[in-house]
Amino acid sequence: MSLVIGEISYTNILPLYYDLDREYLESQGCKIKPQVPSELNREMSAGRVDVGGISSFAYAENKNHFTLFPNLSVSALGKVGSIFLFSKVPIHQLSAKKVALTSTSATSTHLLKIILERFYEQSPRYTTMKPNIHKMLSDHDACLLIGDEAIVASFNKREELYQYDLGELWYKHTGMPMTFAVLAIRNEAIDHNSHLAGTLYRSFLESKKRSEMSHYQPMIKDILKTYGGDKSFWEDYFNNLIYDFSNREQRGLMLYYQLAYDLGYLSEPVESIHVWKAVGS
Known part of the structure; x- marks a missing residue:
């Protein structure tokens, strides 16, 4: 069974995708599919995409069908810049x-x-x-x-x-961080191909690690060609973002879900966030 991976082109999530070994992943049965955020949310809900960096709100709407990869998100403690x-x-x-x-x-x-x-x-x-x-x-x-x-x-x-x-x-x-996107996988994909899902998870982690170790410089060089701006702007931008998904980010996200439910924007409360513990161990 292959895994279809939705890829968002937004710069804020780029460190998780930029250094993926795409050729290797494709040889293992992964298919990478370009998406915009709202499209990816729909495609994962419909089961046409297995894995992707979806909006945090979309996870709340599909919490019984999706599991989150640990240690991966797009979050900010203060300014997000985008x-x-x-x-x-x-x-x-x-x-x-x-x-x-x-x-x-x-x-x-x-x-x-x-x-x-x-x-x-x-x-x-x-x-x-x-x-x-x-x-x-x-x-x-x-x-x-x-x-x-x-x-x-x-x-x-x-x-x-x-x-x-x-x-x-x-x-x-x-006083809490805000998590804007999470790395989610459909539960069926874990059930049917947990080994490939684990390989993909480690590839996302490695891409994040490489981006952080290079201080985002190769990526910023490419971004400047497309979007312009000053190099210092993009350096500050990526340094202000958080790509982890620790207990702190999870607590901030739970507060967001609570307020969204209180105001009637979620039909059901989110009692907990389902993180794939096995893949992170």
Whole structure:
């Protein structure tokens, strides 16, 4: 049985994929399939993709069908640098205002709702749109962008716009890290091919290790060709991100799930996070 691996092109998750030995993995029966976050969430839910870096919210919606790889996530303790609310008014003045949400992420859109509704007691009107800051702000008061679209928009932000980093806002109000993506595998894939799943897990760990040991320099060199910006920006960006999934990150994620459930954005509470203990031992 082969494993289909969903690969997100966003830079924030790139250290987990950048140094994968793709030729070896493919020779072992893995197939790597490019995806965008919302597409990967759907494909894994439908069983057409076995493994991927999915949004944390998608895990909560599929918690009985997915298991998480240990030691792997995309998290931040404070600024994340690629998830921004751009607003024409201060954040505490968004009640009854129109807020455009990116269609590419579930975790960040619900994180914004938690921040606005629980921490700032704001009740805006939400619309989901394709990520384009100019179209979003043409008839909305604020917009949420994530990933590379958010980074590029921050490079070119109009001076009069307010810009808020959601990771920073979450940390300010909770003192906890926020986990935006997790490495998930469908339970059936573990049941049917645990050996290959373990091989893949160790490959993700090795890619993370290589990226950290090189201080992300080869990867940043490639990123500069595609997205531009300053080398120092990208160095700070990756150094601010957390690619582990320790008890601290898990506690922060459980708080996020609790608040999402309390506000009615999850139909069921998340009682625990199912991490594949055997593969990490």
